Amino acid sequence: MCRRGPDGLISLLFVKVPMQSLPRPRSLPARTARPRTMLRFTPTAWAKLLFLRDYGSTEVGGFGISAAGDLLLVTDFVLVPQVCSVVTVAFDDVAVADYFDQQLDLGRQLEQVARIWIHTHPGNSAHPSHVDEETFERVFGRSDWAVMVIVACGGESYARLRFQAGPGGSLRLPLEVDFQTPFTASDQAAWEEEYLRCVRSQPGFSFPEDTLCEPRSLEDALGFDHPRQPRRQRHRLPQKPV
């Protein structure tokens, strides 16, 4: 506020005003809760993955099939013919090409069927090996995005998204079984048939049975406490600490 004094000079007066009437120095957008990016599995897809992980004594691998409108929702886990040992898994190159052709013939997009690479690990560690990292870089590094998922026999899981947009980058993804999505019943006979059709053990490469970890039960892996808690709709899976 300005006032002219008796000497003709103008002086400034400072007036106290209540804080509420002061405008904010700048308007900040309201902070909204942003859903965290995570990789979700339908219960059926997760159950199939665990069934195939635990069916034999070797690692297994395959591709996650994404929902058409939700690429980070895995609705199925599909094996391709492969040669495996207790600590390795190698897809057959021709089988991978056949898999691409079959999925395209089913009317799916490549981004639905070829971006989520899943395999299992023996023991308790789901941490990617140097072979895993090399494959993830060489095979999936040219795609716009891809996810590497590892599920260990002991129950630990690991998922990492890499993307090419902008400067590119990667981030760890939490894994979750989403019970809120529609899902089908399990079909263990078909899963067993798929395993027997696709997985070949590498001869002469095995560990004594007593050195392998005991697979967790499906209930344990899905996170149900004992007694089961059927009202729980979502459960975060055990993650490897970052």
Add this chain to the structure above:
Amino acid sequence: MKILYVNNDGGGFADHIEIQDGTSVAQLFSQRVTNGKPSDYLIRVNRQPAASDQLLLPGDRVTFTPVKIEGA
């Protein structure tokens, strides 16, 4: 002429494309894959392995799929 071209690089591609008559598999690879070696792919035409000098025909289905997908 048109062929069906399938390659998972970038955004993923499975569509009909127009190419010049007399284009070979090797020429298509060099046109379409800028940062990659042929040895990193299984290259098939109509679901059969293809030689690099094989000439493409109208309606062919050409797939470049990754090889040596290995975990440990």
